[in-house]
Amino acid sequence: xxxxxxxxxxxxxxxxxxxxxxxxxxxxxxxxxxxxxxxxxxxxxxxxxxxxxxxxxxxxxxxxxxxxxxxxxxxxxxxxxxxxxxxxxxxxxxxxxxxxxxxxxxxxxxxxxxxxxxxxxxxxxxxxxxxxxxxxxxxxxxxxxxxxxxxxxxxxxxxxxxxxxxxxxxxxxxxxxxxxxxxxxxxxxxxxxxxxxxxxxxxxxxxxxxxxxxxxxxxxxxxxxxxxxxxxxxxxxxxxxxxxxxxxxxxxxxxxxxxxxxxxxxxxxxxxxxxxxxxxxxxxxxxxxxxxxxxxxxxxxxxxxxxxxxxxxxxxxxxxxxxxxxxxxxxxxxxxxxxxxxxxxxxxxxxxxxxxxxxxxxxxxxxxxxxxxxxxxxxxxxxxxxxxxxxxxxxxxxxxxxxxxxxxxxxxxxx
Amino acid sequence: xxxxxxxxxxxxxxxxxxxxxxxxxxxxxxxxxxxxxxxxxxxxxxxxxxxxxxxxxxxxxxxxxxxxxxxxxxxxxxxxxxxxxxxxxxxxxxxxxxxxxxxxxxxxxxxxxxxxxxxxxxxxxxxxxxxxxxxxxxxxxxxxxxxxxxxxxxxxxxxxxxxxxxxxxxxxxxxxxxxxxxxxxxxxxxxxxxxxxxxxxxxxxxxxxxxxxxxxxxxxxxxxxxxxxxxxxxxxxxxxxxxxxxxxxxxxxxxxxxxxxxxxxxxxxxxxxxxxxxxxxxxxxxxxxxxxxxxxxxxxxxxxxxxxxxxxxxxxxxxxxxxxxxxxxxxxxxxxxxxxxxxxxxxxxxxxxxxxxxxxxxxxxxxxxxxxxxxxxxxxxxxxxxxxxxxxxxxxxxxxxxxxxxxxxxxxxxx
Numbered sequence: 093x094x095x096x097x098x099x100x101x102x103x104x105x106x107x108x109x110x111x112x113x114x115x116x117x118x119x120x121x122x123x124x125x126x127x128x129x130x131x132x133x134x135x136x137x138x139x140x141x142x143x144x145x146x147x148x149x150x151x152x153x154x155x156x157x158x159x160x161x162x163x164x165x166x167x168x169x170x171x172x173x174x175x176x177x178x179x180x181x182x183x184x185x186x187x188x189x190x191x192x193x194x195x196x197x198x199x200x201x202x203x204x205x206x207x208x209x210x211x212x213x214x215x216x217x218x219x220x221x222x223x224x225x226x227x228x229x230x231x232x233x234x235x236x237x238x239x240x241x242x243x244x245x246x247x248x249x250x251x252x253x254x255x256x257x258x259x260x261x262x263x264x265x266x267x268x269x270x271x272x273x274x275x276x277x278x279x280x281x282x283x284x285x286x287x288x289x290x291x292x293x294x295x296x297x298x299x300x301x302x303x304x305x306x307x308x309x310x311x312x313x314x315x316x317x318x319x320x321x322x323x324x325x326x327x328x329x330x331x332x333x334x335x336x337x338x339x340x341x342x343x344x345x346x347x348x349x350x351x352x353x354x355x356x357x358x359x360x361x362x363x364x365x366x367x368x369x370x371x372x373x374x375x376x377x378x379x380x381x382x383x384x385x386x387x388x389x390x391x392x393x394x395x396x397x398x399x400x401x402x403x404x405x406x407x408x409x410x411x412x413x414x415x416x417x418x419x420x421x422x423x424x425x426x427x428x429x430x431x432x433x434x435x436x437x438x439x440x441x442x443x444x445x446x447x448x449x450x451x452x453x454x455x456x457x458x459x460x461x462x463x464x465x466x467x468x469x470x471x472x473x474x475x476x477x478x479x480x481x482x483x484x485x486x487x488x489x490x491x492x493x494x495x496x497x498x499x500x501x502x503x504x505x506x507x
Numbered sequence: 508x509x510x511x512x513x514x515x516x517x518x519x520x521x522x523x524x525x526x527x528x529x530x531x532x533x534x535x536x537x538x539x540x541x542x543x544x545x546x547x548x549x550x551x552x553x554x555x556x557x558x559x560x561x562x563x564x565x566x567x568x569x570x571x572x573x574x575x576x577x578x579x580x581x582x583x584x585x586x587x588x589x590x591x592x593x594x595x596x597x598x599x600x601x602x603x604x605x606x607x608x609x610x611x612x613x614x615x616x617x618x619x620x621x622x623x624x625x626x627x628x629x630x631x632x633x634x635x636x637x638x639x640x641x642x643x644x645x646x647x648x649x650x651x652x653x654x655x656x657x658x659x660x661x662x663x664x665x666x667x668x669x670x671x672x673x674x675x676x677x678x679x680x681x682x683x684x685x686x687x688x689x690x691x692x693x694x695x696x697x698x699x700x701x702x703x704x705x706x707x708x709x710x711x712x713x714x715x716x717x718x719x720x721x722x723x724x725x726x727x728x729x730x731x732x733x734x735x736x737x738x739x740x741x742x743x744x745x746x747x748x749x750x751x752x753x754x755x756x757x758x759x760x761x762x763x764x765x766x767x768x769x770x771x772x773x774x775x776x777x778x779x780x781x782x783x784x785x786x787x788x789x790x791x792x793x794x795x796x797x798x799x800x801x802x803x804x805x806x807x808x809x810x811x812x813x814x815x816x817x818x819x820x821x822x823x824x825x826x827x828x829x830x831x832x833x834x835x836x837x838x839x840x841x842x843x844x845x846x847x848x849x850x851x852x853x854x855x856x857x858x859x860x861x862x863x864x865x866x867x868x869x870x871x872x873x874x875x876x877x878x879x880x881x882x883x884x885x886x887x888x889x890x891x892x893x894x895x896x897x898x899x900x901x902x903x904x905x906x907x908x909x910x911x912x913x914x915x916x917x918x919x920x921x922x
Binding site for chain 2: 107
């Protein structure tokens with residue numbers, strides 16, 4: 093018994109988009125313990141989609157389609173599947189109502205084109221799409237064959253998979269032995285250094301421990317195959333505790349934790365507040381903090397001081413300091429942190445100034461040089477120097493500067 | 508005459524890596540004008556690899572394999588292809604010498620299991636790998652069928668494709684006609700509404716016009732097959748001009764343009780500057796503007812006024828206004844825009860305030876309600892109301908609020 097993934101879309105054959113949907117579904121099938129041996133990509137072409145179905149239905153009992161459910165004439169997945177199984181389409185009143193409601197929310201009328209999205213083969217169930225207008229379907233066109241369809245938009249597909257498809261598959265007896273994992277997240281330590289510290293754990297068989305690198309962080313996935321999450325946790329938890337003890341402050345969170353969510357939790361626990369003064373990150377640090385719902389409990393705001401005059405006028409940075417140590421310097425970063433803390437009246441202040449590139453680097457301060465200043469509740473200031481180099485580019489330097497600035501505050505809050 | 512891509516690797520079926528090789532090859536085949544209708548992913552399993560070959564060789568005249576050329580026992584691509592065509596393997600002395608030379612550079616002796624990488628089917632040519640130890644092959648196992656194999660390591664595969672495979676394909680008469688595309692980008696109009704406006708263009712055959720949705724924008728791809736880019740442009744450009752005329756201000760850019768890069772270009776042309784006052788976007792608008800290298804030419808900075816006190820203290824918003832129309836209201840958004848423009852001394856000021864959710868919504872102002880205020884060089888203010896609804900969530904509302912705020916400025920700059 094196996095599943096097979098069929099991604100439909102000429103944009104995939106033209107290489108315009110990366111096929112992240114097949115990776116997502118592959119990970120999910122592995123997690124559920126559902127075997128999966130082939131993936132197919134085919135364009136928005138009825139005859140070729142039918143060829144793909146004819147081949148896949150001989151090899152698998154679950155066919156998972158993504159793409160081709162949109163409102164435009166080149167979206168043909170549903171009607172082609174129905175045609176392959178010589179089944180007529182019928183309009184779902186519920187889907188029509190749902191699409192109309194979604195258009196109403198944005199104050200626009202439903203376009204005529206969207207009507208076709210409500211057409212499903214007779215006998216198919218709607219696989220509800222909470223966010224978009226393209227519903228999928230759950231259909232058994234013949235005994236022992238299940239067809240699931242999803243739109244190509246990843247965010248919609250993920251939600252539909254988690255909230256509808258997974259519960260349905262489990263209700264049908266699939267994925268009874270699942271693989272459960274906890275992902276541990278680390279900062280301020282390289283993948284190889286962490287690997288050396290925890291190398292003995294890599295020989296374990298249940299749970300398994302595997303390292304992988306994230307964007308500016310290192311992760312360890314601790315996984316166990318078990319019939320229930322409770323049983324899996326009994327196997328996983330002690331190992332996780334040992335790893336945390338070894339990693340110390342380099343461990344910052346797990347699973348869905350982000351550096352911003354962890355800092356937010358710590359500040360909320362302490363009833364403290366923070367403000368930011370940003371130069372090279374240009375608002376990215378504030379954006380990272382406010383990604384968190386409820387961040388207004390501890391984040392009051394900040395100043396984007398991209399121009400030196402803004403550092404002086406709105407943050408009260410002494411022009412002498414900028415004169416002496418430059419717009420990118422340790423004293424400037426600390427003055428920015430203290431300035432924003434005092435002007436906004438928060439407990440903590442963070443200042444970030446650096447050279448994101450591609451231009452602006454010098455011999456002493458090459459592209460990738462970033463200073464993070466921190467002002468604490470007592471008004472004492474400190475700083476760290478980050479050196480990213482220029483090989484990963486501007487976007488990486490800006491994003492990691494914001495993450496590392498928060499990690500600097502986290503370490504202070506935790507020590 | 509078509510090509511087909513077969514990616515071999517169990518790690519792809521487990522979702523451990525993203526299949527970027529298929530996107531790369533797809534783009535290259537499109538660029539060369541070599542039709543390509545199917546992509547297959549299969550694990551490191553001889554029987555299933557043979558099934559994939561049996562199917563693909565009926566549909567295509569060029570089979571392009573990636574992965575499974577390494578030195579370890581689970582790397583089976585070459586021997587499985589040879590076995591499928593009942594051809595024996597023979598060791599290539601040239602490849603052995605090359606691998607030994609590469610090991611010599613690292614001061615290590617060649618490992619025994621690297622020997623298998625020198626085994627190629629009788630009659631196959633070596634597809635040289637300059638950087639790695641895994642060569643690919645160029646082989647005609649039967650008339651009218653060409654097989655190309657590449658290692659899975661993207662950097663090696665790219666180099667081998669560009670330096671060996673492309674010249675070989677052109678020498679065989681492939682890639683004489685290339686496909687050229689322009690991608691047009693639109694904002695403030697839905698995919699289905701735009702499709703209705705330009706529906707006649709979808710019937711064209713050369714160039715072809717196809718719509719697809721991006722994150723908060725709609726795109727039209729205009730593609731033409733021609734023997735040179737110059738000829739393709741002659742076919743594409745008039746159609747692009749007609750579509751732009753129909754779309755008017757809803758068209759904002761093409762190809763690599765982003766709303767931030769377009770606004771940056773317009774401001775730089777006019778020698779004007781902008782500052783931002785952000786509430787619900789929390790810095791995301793500034794971050795979007797400063798994603799652009801050189802944005803300091805026109806972006807001076809801003810204030811993240813997440814807390815009402817910051818709106819009053821740093822932006823000089825009259826408490827009365829917040830009292831009367833709320834922190835999220837049109838007058839507040841305009842006052843924020845004017846306040847930041849005046850305090851920073853820029854030509855333009857943008858203010859964004861809204862309810863990103865999940866909490867904070869009311870009957871009159873549900874989650875997804877966002878006001879964008881704009882202060883122009885004369886100090887006149889205006890605003891727009893955005894209604895995203897709550898179905899796509901906080902991150903979407905925040906990101907699109909920043910994009911739409913820039914689009915509001917763009918429309919002012921262009922009209």
